Amino acid sequence: MHSTLRQRTTRRTHTKNRAAKTAAAVLAGALALTLTACGGDDGKDKEGTGGGTQETGSTVTLPKLDGESLEVSAVWTGPEQANFKKVLAEFEKRTGAKVTFVPAQDPIINFLGSKIAGGEPPDVAMLPQVGAIKQAVDKKWAKPVGKEAQEQLTKNYSQGWQDLGKVDGTQYGVYFKAANKSLIWYNTTVFDNAGATEPKTWKEFLDTAQTIYDSGVTPVSVGGADGWTLTDWFENIYLSQAGPEKYDQLAKHEIKWTDPSVKDALTTLGELFGKKDYIAGGADGALQTDFPTSVQQTFTGGDQPKAGMVFEGDFAGINITQAKAEIGKDAKVFPFPAVGAEAPVVSGGDAAVLLKDSKAGQALLTFLASPDAATIWAKEGGYLSPNKSVDLASYPNDVQRDMAKALIDAGDDFRFDMSDQAPQAFGGTPGAGEWKALQDFLKNPKDVAGTQATLEADAAKAYGD
Incomplete structure (x- = not known):
């Protein structure tokens, strides 16, 4: 569930430090001003080509595929899988093709490897990591994007989102789902009862956590059973504290995990993880809590939920809705x-x-690169599209509309999830690499040096250094 935004700093190292900081400030400012305030296409038919037909109100021409079938694999479960199936159903309706969804397990590269070895690979896979795309290309599994899909990408995506799907200059990936992974959701009843306010700095965040604790509610819910949530904690702190240039270097392992900047970020993260009373269930409880539960337990239980805040991306909205909040x-x-x-x-x-x-x-x-496909899921909520042609009115509420606008307005100046850029053995495997090292750090946040040493050893092996 990595979208789930895994919902994860682009490899565009040519983006200048100042531009990245400015864009981050603009996007963060937009979020600060708008996220708590709540309350594309031209609709014209176009002539089909190549045997395709054009649905009324659609923006993309698709071929007739009666009698053809294909399989699509992804790690999505629950509402994410259900909403994606609605997208696939529309593709079936427009083309006549039969599409079968094949559930995958983490790490998806290993899952695909077993399928390919058995001679039964899916036609399309939804890969939640830049590193996984590169691995699929290196293994000669992935096929380049065709002309029609590239036309949609060129028309609807910023260069940054196109480049994320490229390997050595060739387009292989179509980014269908995006995530803003720099958000903290909070229970408004808990905040109101505690007299807490939205913090803007890390110090203010820790002060807010203390205020909530003093009111009788555990401040923070952590889904530590899913190691990717912990990498997201680290990455946000590291990007803000060390800056974009260092972030890019660490993402490519141009600097080691034993670098002082990593020590500083882990020490900062330890200021939260070291306060066991601040985390729902303590470290042991957090390590047994998966991501959906970490969100849901923040918004159930009336005025005494298990936690007052939970960190993660916009996709947490699905789990909030499931909690009937x-x-x-x-x-x-x-x-x-x-x-x-x-x-x-x-x-x-x-x-x-x-x-x-x-x-x-x-x-x-081609369909997934069009605004038509993205609009279907956007209407369901818990989703952001990097497709700039999607009408913001498609999103179900002001919060998600503002998130989507901020994502599009950021253009190319953003940072993509660091662990998702890494080889999957390091950045995307349960019980191994970065996920395991940070789970161990959650249990023992005083062991900064030991965590750094483990991270560096695992990274060096995965990157082949």
Whole structure:
């Protein structure tokens, strides 16, 4: 569930430090001003080409694929899977193709490897990591994006989001789902009862946590059973504290995890993890709590939930809704607090990659690169699209509309999730690499040096250093 935004700092190292900081400030400022305030297409037909037909109100021409079938694999479960199936159902309706969703397990590269070894790979896979796209290309599994899909990408996506799907200059991935992973959601009843206010800095965040604790509610819920949530904690602190240039260097392992900047970030994170009374269930409880539960337990239990705040991306909205809490009323959100000069802005996403080069598979990538496909899921909530042609009115509430606008307005100046850029063995495997090291750190946040040493050893092995 990595979109789930895994909902995870672009490799665009040519983006200048100042531009990145300015964009981060603009995006964080936009979020601060708008996220707590709650309350594309031109609709014209176009002539089909290449045997395709054009639905009324659609923006993309798709071929007729009667009698053809394809399989699509992703790690999405629950509402995410259900909403994606609605997208696939529309593709079936427009083309006549039969699409089967194949549930995958983490790490998806291993899952795909077993499928390919058995001679039964899916036609398309939704990959939640930049590193996974590169691995799929290196293994010669991935097929390049075709002309029609590239036309949609060029028309609807910023260069930064296109480049994330490229390997050595060739387009392989279509980023269909994005995430803003620099958000903290809070229970408004808890904040009101405690007299707490939205913090803007890390110090203010810790002060707010103390205020909530003093009111009789545990401040923070952590889904530590899912190691990726812990990497997101680290990445936001590191980006804000060390800055974009260092972030880019660490993402590519150009500097070691034993660098003093990593020590500083872990020490800062330890200021929260070291306060066991601040975390629902303490470290042991957090390590047994998956991400959906970490969100839901923040918004159930009346005025005595298990926690007052929970960190994660916009996709947490799905779990908030499942807890029968109303976004904008029962649940509000503020940007991840600034540790350094600027508040961090970390993005993540899931890209469609073709494993079988067929007419049907290429047509699905074309559809997923269009605003038509993104609009279907946008209306369901718990989703952000990097597609700049999606009408903001498609999103179900002001909170999500503001998140989507901030994402699009950031253009190319954002940072993509660091662990998702890493080789999957280091940045995306349960019980191993960065996930395991940070789970161990949650249990023992005083062991900064030991955590750094473990991270560096695992990174060096994964990067082949």
